[in-house]
Amino acid sequence: MFKKAILGAGMVALTLSASLVSAQGEAVAAGLNSPRHISFDSDGTLYIAEAGSGGDLDGTGPFGPLKFGETAQISAVSVDGEQAVVIPGLISMDAAGQIEGVTDVYVTEDSIWATLGMSLTDGFPEGKVGAALVEFDKATGEAKQVIDLAAFETENNPDQAEELVSNPAALAVDADGKVFIADASGNSLLTWTAEDGLQVFAVWPAAQDAPQSVPTSVDISPDGDVYVGFLSGFPFAAGGARIEVYGADGALKIAYNDLTLITDVLIGADGSLYAVQMADGFGDTGFNADSGSVIKLDAENLEVIAEGLSSPYGIAQSEDGTLYVSVNALGAPDSGEVITLGGT
Secondary structure: OOOOOOOOOOEOOOOOEEOOOOOOEEEEEEOOOOEEEEOOOOOOEEEEEEEOOOOOOOEEEOOEEEEEEEEEEEEEEOOOEEEEEEEEEEOOOOOOOEEEEEEEEEEEEOOEEEEEEOOOOOOOOOOOOOOOEEOOOOOOOOOOEEEEEEHHHHOOOOOOOOOOOOOOEEEEEOOOOOOOEEEEEOOEEEEEEEOEEEEEEEEEEOOOOOOOOOEEEEEOOOOOOEEEEEEOOOOOOOOOEEEEOOOOOOOOEEEEEEEEOOEEEOOOOOEEEEEEEEEOOOOOOOOOOOOEEEEEEEEEEEEEEEEEEEHHHHOOEEEOOOEEEEEEOOOOOOOEEEEEEOOO
8 A cells, every 4th residue: 555644644545546658668778787867958968877787806895895897887868869978987886786886967067967876995996986976077077076975974974874884876956056965875865065065964864683765866846845765675575665755944744655666756847756666576586577667646646657667767857748767777788778658
């Protein structure tokens, strides 16, 4: 059962809509490696964060040995359909099949902002970074500034966990230019401005010996509300994820519960709330295949926009209202795509 929790008003049951739009439309980008979040530039260019495919080099991460390489990157698809790599050679880590690399991208007139996921603790090549918010020069691809989220986690440990690990999973920017960063391993939502640096906007205390949903996505509504999507905690039980909505003052306003494996949230042009569910559960062989979905939520209903998707992850909306979704986020190398959702 899907529920919407309204603080001070208890639990309100929502109705599941039976209408279903075509699950998959045209592929507008292909040959991607672990595509994560996606976003549009003001000129209609689609940008894609590719976490990569690891590599052949030996390194150590927060949880032990792994393989890594410079296979993560940021790609773009122009309005005329030309696909190209705009920021190559970023670090991608493969820890027993779990890929970490670029997680999100946001583009301004002069810059490409990106969150780089979990960092190596040993073996990191000189000049490379991880666990950071990075501003790249849009024209040259060179890093203009690096905001070190791993250092912030080590110095502050907002969730008071025993492990000091940062894994920036998503970013969003409000109307005033403040950057919001969802840190999945830090169990926190941080903000950054040039004036104030990194600040804690919200934190979820670390659970001890229990599954914990972690923040994996964030979006800002036109009125300044902050929407945070949570991935279910291992063993990824169905109904273990949620979306929380905060006012600009940091007060929790609404929680949509009983969702599953939320990887992205989007406030559409008409104010509608969309979310991506990467799969409908986890079994003996991993996440259930071809069970991902895109849903639309309002105060009374949950509408399934698309289902049967292969590990969908990020969602964005073009100026004409079409929804775009990255798929095969957990697939084999070069299998990732960005597709349109027909009929939306």
